[in-house]
Amino acid sequence: MNKLRIIPLGGGPGTVTSNMWLYEYGTDALVVDCGIGFPEDKVSDDILLPDISYLTTKRLQLHGVILTHGHDDHYAALPHLLPQLGSPPIFGSRLTAALAQDKLEEFKLKPKVQVLKETDQIKLGPFTIDPIHITHSVPDAYHYLITTPVGRIYHGSDFKFDLTPLDHWPPNFSKIVALSRPGVLCLLADCLRSERSGMTPSETTLTPALKRELNHWGGRLIFTTMSSQIHRIQQAIDVALGFGRRICFIGRSMERTSQIARSLGILSYPQKALVKPREIKRFKDFQLCLIISGSQGQEASSLTRYAAQKHKIIKPKSTDKIIYSTDIIPGNEQAVFKVIDQLVRLGASVVYQETTDDLHVSGHASATEQQLLMELVNPQYLYPIGGSFRHMYRFKEISKQLGFKAQQCILPDFGQVVEFDDSGKSRLAEILPLKLPRINQNL
Numbered sequence: 343m344n345k346l347r348i349i350p351l352g353g354g355p356g357t358v359t360s361n362m363w364l365y366e367y368g369t370d371a372l373v374v375d376c377g378i379g380f381p382e383d384k385v386s387d388d389i390l391l392p393d394i395s396y397l398t399t400k401r402l403q404l405h406g407v408i409l410t411h412g413h414d415d416h417y418a419a420l421p422h423l424l425p426q427l428g429s430p431p432i433f434g435s436r437l438t439a440a441l442a443q444d445k446l447e448e449f450k451l452k453p454k455v456q457v458l459k460e461t462d463q464i465k466l467g468p469f470t471i472d473p474i475h476i477t478h479s480v481p482d483a484y485h486y487l488i489t490t491p492v493g494r495i496y497h498g499s500d501f502k503f504d505l506t507p508l509d510h511w512p513p514n515f516s517k518i519v520a521l522s523r524p525g526v527l528c529l530l531a532d533c534l535r536s537e538r539s540g541m542t543p544s545e546t547t548l549t550p551a552l553k554r555e556l557n558h559w560g561g562r563l564i565f566t567t568m569s570s571q572i573h574r575i576q577q578a579i580d581v582a583l584g585f586g587r588r589i590c591f592i593g594r595s596m597e598r599t600s601q602i603a604r605s606l607g608i609l610s611y612p613q614k615a616l617v618k619p620r621e622i623k624r625f626k627d628f629q630l631c632l633i634i635s636g637s638q639g640q641e642a643s644s645l646t647r648y649a650a651q652k653h654k655i656i657k658p659k660s661t662d663k664i665i666y667s668t669d670i671i672p673g674n675e676q677a678v679f680k681v682i683d684q685l686v687r688l689g690a691s692v693v694y695q696e697t698t699d700d701l702h703v704s705g706h707a708s709a710t711e712q713q714l715l716m717e718l719v720n721p722q723y724l725y726p727i728g729g730s731f732r733h734m735y736r737f738k739e740i741s742k743q744l745g746f747k748a749q750q751c752i753l754p755d756f757g758q759v760v761e762f763d764d765s766g767k768s769r770l771a772e773i774l775p776l777k778l779p780r781i782n783q784n785l
């Protein structure tokens with residue numbers, strides 16, 4: 343009898359980025375996510391790719407790739423790996439599909455990414471897939487209930503339970519419960535913030551802090567965050583417009599993402615509020631809010647070049663205020679602080695995590711939200727994903743508080759295969775010798 347094997351091609355257990363999960367049943371395969379990773383020695387803009395050699399050498403029939411959400415570590419490896427994967431159909435929510443499509447076009451690749459509505463159900467080989475709307479730090483994110491011949495798997499990638507999201511579209515709790523009622527074999531769940539008790543604050547709690555930073559500021563406002571933080575950007579836009587400022591997107595990722603999100607109605611502002619980068623000299627400093635890429639100190643980003651006085655259009659001024667509405671991804675500290683050092687030496691005012699802690703909230707569920715998901719899904723097995731080993735161990739501890747038994751929580755090693763037989767028993771199988779290819783994304 344065939345077994346269901348869940349295989350982390352991007353490393354999986356113990357790692358946060360380069361997410362790519364292979365579901366293998368006999369010779370059939372399904373892939374969830376196809377993201378890039380970031381090397382620990384952040385000396386350049388190098389990225390890591392998942393290692394797909396297991397999938398390609400075993401010649402599995404890949405029926406499709408389903409994407410959970412529009413973060414680079416969940417979809418941006420597509421253009422690098424798709425040519426070796428054959429031409430599987432690719433699916434994602436409206437926003438995720440549009441971002442993935444844009445990424446493929448950037449690399450001159452033709453495949454169409456198909457939009458999966460939340461009400462859709464698709465069948466890919468022996469796998470039946472139901473998307474569930476969830477909240478995270480990028481809008482339009484999905485969890486997936488994957489029905490396989492040996493049981494139902496809840497693939498709970500990055501999420502938080504934001505009860506007051508900016509778009510008034512909270513997680514679909516009733517669908518989580520309805521799909522889980524027949525019994526779920528295993529819940530894979532985002533464990534990144536299992537060390538934090540309680541609930542992660544809602545994204546909408548940031549607006550008052552943004553208003554405070556803008557109030558009485560007479561110079562330019564320069565706002566930076568991840569370009570996928572569309573609700574964060576919307577709040578910055580709303581606050582800036584409220585103070586009579588115009589907005590200007592600077593940097594490729596910021597310009598592209600805002601354009602895509604606006605075309606889908608996920609980001610909104612009046613056309614007359616938008617200033618093109620080349621037009622900013624026509625406006626006074628107090629009339630401008632620049633929304634710029636480079637919050638993680640990326641070498642080639644607009645913010646890094648602006649701070650180094652190498653940007654073609656904007657030069658730093660002592661009256662500029664730069665707001666970092668983000669946390670710094672571990673490993674990026676040196677690059678980000680170098681940019682901040684350059685800016686403060688030029689006399690600019692910089693507001694960032696270390697000086698002001700109310701300008702960012704996490705997109706990940708804290709312990710109470712993780713426990714709520716465990717309760718709603720009530721699976722036979724739990725499998726913490728998307729975190730380091732300490733987060734996985736903490737996730738196990740908090741599951742025990744709900745009455746789950748220690749043996750119900752699966753804690754695989756880096757690259758380890760988890761198997762389920764047709765009686766629904768789980769087993770830790772072999773460890774794949776994964777070697778994640780490293781490439782420079784600017785080449």
Ligand SMILES: [Zn+2]
Binds near residue numbers: 411413416478500
């Ligand atoms: Zn994410």
